[in-house]
Amino acid sequence: MVFEKFTFFSDRHPGIIKVVKLLFPGSHHAYCLRHLVDNFVKQVLRSYPLHNKKYWSSVFKKAAYAPSQQEFTRHINNILESMPRASTFITSSDPQSWANALFPGRRWGVINNNIVECWNNWVKPARHLPIVSMVDHVRVQIMNMMHRRRETTSVMVQELSPKKENALATTYIESRNLSINKSCGWKFEVVDGDKSFAVDLNEWTCSCKSWQINMLPCKHACAAIKSKSMSLYAFCDRYFHIEMYRQAYKEMINLIPTFDMYETNNDEGSVINAPDIRS
Numbered sequence: 698m699v700f701e702k703f704t705f706f707s708d709r710h711p712g713i714i715k716v717v718k719l720l721f722p723g724s725h726h727a728y729c730l731r732h733l734v735d736n737f738v739k740q741v742l743r744s745y746p747l748h749n750k751k752y753w754s755s756v757f758k759k760a761a762y763a764p765s766q767q768e769f770t771r772h773i774n775n776i777l778e779s780m781p782r783a784s785t786f787i788t789s790s791d792p793q794s795w796a797n798a799l800f801p802g803r804r805w806g807v808i809n810n811n812i813v814e815c816w817n818n819w820v821k822p823a824r825h826l827p828i829v830s831m832v833d834h835v836r837v838q839i840m841n842m843m844h845r846r847r848e849t850t851s852v853m854v855q856e857l858s859p860k861k862e863n864a865l866a867t868t869y870i871e872s873r874n875l876s877i878n879k880s881c882g883w884k885f886e887v888v889d890g891d892k893s894f895a896v897d898l899n900e901w902t903c904s905c906k907s908w909q910i911n912m913l914p915c916k917h918a919c920a921a922i923k924s925k926s927m928s929l930y931a932f933c934d935r936y937f938h939i940e941m942y943r944q945a946y947k948e949m950i951n952l953i954p955t956f957d958m959y960e961t962n963n964d965e966g967s968v969i970n971a972p973d974i975r976s
């Protein structure tokens with residue numbers, strides 16, 4: 698079977714790493730930064746008790762968010778100069794799976810697994826229930842959520858999903874004071890303070906790298922796009938468009954009002970029912 702290329706997010710569990718490689722060759726696997734920072738604190742920072750944990754965690758995060766390899770290396774060298782023992786941890790953590798500057802695939806600006814934690818929290822009330830009731834409780838929650846989102850999106854008139862629409866509006870406002878130098882039809886030099894950035898509207902790239910990482914035009918790209926009197930929406934990744942948002946919630950989850958009414962079966966012993974309680 699041939700699968701589309703995906704980007705997987707995980708807490709770097711060895712089993713998940715192995716299975717993703719095996720079942721989805723060619724797909725990318727990103728490691729959650731929050732989990733990685735926790736491991737960095739436990740495995741490296743604790744062996745340097747006098748170091749400021751908050752500060753060094755923030756340097757590690759800066760390395761992960763750094764858009765260029767040069768910036769990534771600068772933060773990593775900063776860590777290694779103070780903590781030479783961090784070298785083994787950093788090398789074995791596969792930086793190409795968590796650092797923005799090295800990640801070979803796309804992850805649409807997502808760097809943490811927060812959505813999974815939200816999910817865990819969301820289904821918490823159902824955890825103490827027997828298995829059948831638990832599954833049905835989660836089904837009802839999802840059914841309601843899908844219905845709510847389907848209703849909300851049906852009246853939306855904007856071009857992008859709500860969060861991305863707001864993010865783009867903010868970036869556009871930031872872009873209005875930038876000045877533009879045109880190189881040729883689709884290439885621009887955008888002056889932002891004392892720095893210049895190269896924008897290529899054909900390739901959807903900016904030398905600040907934010908556009909490539911987040912798949913939403915950065916302020917430099919917004920300035921270039923607007924100078925051509927084009928729509929910003931035409932330069933946003935298709936997954937951010939409202940149509941994709943609608944697609945995500947368009948399927949219905951059916952009602953199962955009799956989920957707890959077991960079918961009677963004369964052939965006792967041939968059916969194994971779920972346990973009534975969780976052990």
Ligand SMILES: [Zn+2]
Nearest residue numbers: 903905915917
């Ligand atoms: Zn930029």
